[in-house]
Amino acid sequence: MTREILVVDDEPDIRSLIVLHLEREGFRCRSAASGPDALREAAARPPALVVLDLMLPGLDGLEVCRRLRADAATAGVPIIMLTAKADEVDRVVGLEVGADDYVVKPFSPKELVARVRAVLRRARPAAGATPVLAAGPLTLDVARHTVTLHGRPLALTPKEFDLLRVLLEAAGRVLSREHLLNRVWGYARADEIESRTVDVHIRRLRAKLGDVGSRIATVKSVGYRFEEE
Structure with missing residues (x-):
């Protein structure tokens, strides 16, 4: 099945460039030029992924991201945010409100397509993965891509789900930030902003x-460990 991407950018040339390269790679695309238009498009038919510019008229990308995450119909849709090179703080804030990844402008269309493929690939259950992971009142079902806490469904973003899965699979072992960046985000190496990406997602x-969150322990200067009972 062809996956549909929602491309949101107020600059027609950039929007057309992104759509052109995604469609060349076999994706189907819809587009929106403003925050309100993006929310309407996503509500009408939730896409497989959203490419979302930070600076938008009507509602900025951060607010659009917040609202998509707050809506049950779109809470699990992966979001890649486009940011200006100087906006490092905005990149961190974008990750805090629920973006799964970011691409810095000016960007290579090939890099963006690669990020889209990587995010979508990680959103699918891995072959041979343990079907259900549990830790006390917390249960993660890999095949169904669901999480329950004390018997109630827990809404997580795709990256939060992947991060929790990796931590649970390695319960009791320390995982470095570099390892988490590679397993969850697909980054080969870590720099300062990417290491902060892990910290932001862990905090969220x-x-x-x-009460189960306290079992994600920080190992100073190394990384994180999900504590076994």
Whole structure:
């Protein structure tokens, strides 16, 4: 089945360039030029992934991201945010509100297509993965891509789901930031901003897990470990 991408950017040339390269790679695309238009398009038919510019008229990309994550119909849709090179703070904030990845402008269309493929690939259950992972009141079903906490469904973004899965699969072992960046984001090496990406997602995941969140332990100068019971 051809996957549909929603491309959101207020600059027609950039929007057309992204659509052109994605369609060349076999994706189907819809586009929107403003924040409100993006929300309407996503609500009408949730896409497989959203490429979302940070600077938009009407509603900026951060607010669009927040609203997509708050809507049950689009909460699990992966989001790649486009940011200006100087906006490092905005990149971190974007990850905090639920973006799964970011691409810095000016960008290579080939890099963007590669990021889209990588995010979509990681959103699918891995072949041979343990079907269900559990830790006390927390249960993660790999095949169904669902998480429950104390018997209730827990809404996680695709990256939060992948991060939790990797931590649970290695429960009791310390995982470095570099390892997590490679397993969850597909980055071959870590720089300062990418290492902060892990920290932002860990902080957000702990908050969503409530009392279970304290079991994600920080190992100073190394990384993180999900504590076994």
